[in-house]
Amino acid sequence: LSALAAQKPALVFALGSHAAKRVRKSMPDVWIVYGMIYYPEAEGISQDAKMVGVSSLGPAKALAVAVRAFTRAKSLTILHSQAESAAVPALVEHLRAEGFEAQSRAVSAVGDLPAAFDAVKDQCKILLLLPDGITANADSMRFLISQCVQAGIIPVSLTEPLAANGAMLASFVSPEAVGSQAARVAAEILKTGHAPADRVVSAAESGIALNKNTAQALKAQVPKNFRVEVTYE
Numbered sequence: 001l002s003a004l005a006a007q008k009p010a011l012v013f014a015l016g017s018h019a020a021k022r023v024r025k026s027m028p029d030v031w032i033v034y035g036m037i038y039y040p041e042a043e044g045i046s047q048d049a050k051m052v053g054v055s056s057l058g059p060a061k062a063l064a065v066a067v068r069a070f071t072r073a074k075s076l077t078i079l080h081s082q083a084e085s086a087a088v089p090a091l092v093e094h095l096r097a098e099g100f101e102a103q104s105r106a107v108s109a110v111g112d113l114p115a116a117f118d119a120v121k122d123q124c125k126i127l128l129l130l131p132d133g134i135t136a137n138a139d140s141m142r143f144l145i146s147q148c149v150q151a152g153i154i155p156v157s158l159t160e161p162l163a164a165n166g167a168m169l170a171s172f173v174s175p176e177a178v179g180s181q182a183a184r185v186a187a188e189i190l191k192t193g194h195a196p197a198d199r200v201v202s203a204a205e206s207g208i209a210l211n212k213n214t215a216q217a218l219k220a221q222v223p224k225n226f227r228v229e230v231t232y233e
Contacts, residue, residue, distance in 0.1 A: 011190055015036050020037065020051065057091075057158040063158065067154065080104060
């Protein structure tokens, strides 16, 4: 960082919250474009006037399109770790804009998960799982998927790894798409000296992941023309 600061860069691309925060501490005035940070609001960096992020969560719009291929249900609950609560209201609004009747439920600890699920299982037909401390626990993830199947709830997500671990559907953004969008944002900043209107921008490309095992367990028929980029069986 000291060597980088001595070069007086006009802009730095940072991967991950630790890198972005360390760069800001070392170079208080440099432009920073960052990627691979799921929750900039929770990290306390979304208000920095010279930091622009590329969202690493899949877009709500793509998720809505995928879900509608399977169900007309609109009731959706985000079940998430308390640590990410600062980032959830904006996500709820994005989902509501796409036609979901979205709400959220925070879980303070893994041990509170059964009670939290019981509290929401009769209120939703779609359960959105986020990459956080709850879903990172393999036992918790298995519990959530099995309980969703038992209750007839479709588990969905906004990252590919959670589809691999059981979520039936996920919209996702690949690291390559994040990098490409970051390059475009950086080029525009260097050209104009101004940040985009949004402090966090979406990548130009996204994909859909499908977990066939979960779909079969839920007796969900996959439409023949349903387009997916990644399938897990």
